[in-house]
C-alpha cells in the first residue's frame with residue numbers, strides 16, 4: 001500500500017522551469033499547493049545514481065530533508081535506440097552547463113549520422129519520486145514511445161521536445177498543444193500512477 005499524500009504543501013524538487021510548469025498543470029486538478037525548489041532556494045544535488053528512479057529519489061529526498069515538506073522530484077530523459085539508449089540519464093548533461101538544447105539535439109543528429117543509423121526509434125522516460133521528511137518514498141515510472149526527427153520542429157515545449165515525434169502523431173512534442181502532450185507524455189503516464197497510488 002502506497003502512502004497517501006495530504007493535500008497540504010508539496011515541494012516540486014526540480015530546477016527545470018519546463019518540468020515545473022508541466023507538473024503544476026498535472027497537479028492543478030487536485031488542489032495541491034506546490035512550491036518550487038528554486039523559490040525555496042533548495043540545493044540542486046548531484047545526480048550520481050545510475051537510473052532515472054535512483055536520481056529521482058535522490059532529488060526528492062534531498063528536498064524533503066531540506067524543506068521539511070513532502071517533495072516530488074522528476075528524473076527524465078530521451079533514449080535513442082540506435083545510440084544504445086543515449087543520452088538517457090545524461091540527457092541534461094548533453095546540453096552542457098549552459099543548457100543549450102539546440103546543441104544537444106544537434107548532437108543526437110550527429111551521433112546518428114556518424115554511425116549511419118537509419119533506425120530513429122526513441123522513447124522518453126520519466127521517474128517521479130515522492131519523498132516525505134521522515135524518509136518514506138514512492139517512485140512511479142512512465143514512458144512515451146516515438147522517434148526522433150530532424151530538423152527540430154516547434155517551440156512550445158522544452159528540452160528535446162522539438163525532435164520527438166510520438167508514435168501515431170503528426171506533430172512533435174514541440175509543436176503540439178500542451179494538453180495533447182499531457183495526454184501522451186512519459187511524465188503524464190508516471191503521474192497517473194502516482195495519482196492512483198497516493199492521491200485517490
Ligand SMILES: O=P(O)(O)OP(=O)(O)OP(=O)(O)OC[C@H]1O[C@@H](n2cnc3c(O)ncnc32)[C@H](O)[C@@H]1O
Pocket residue numbers: 013014015016019044047059074075076077078091092093095124157158159160161173185187
Ligand atoms: O534535475 P532537475 O532539476 O529536475 O532538472 P533537469 O533539467 O536537470 O532534469 P533531469 O536531470 O531529469 O534531466 C532530464 C533532461 O531531459 C530532458 N527532458 C525531460 N523530459 C522532457 C520532456 O518532456 N520534453 C523534453 N525534454 C525533456 C530535459 O530537458 C532535461 O534536460
Ligand SMILES: [Mg+2]
Pocket residue numbers: 047092
Ligand atoms: Mg537534473
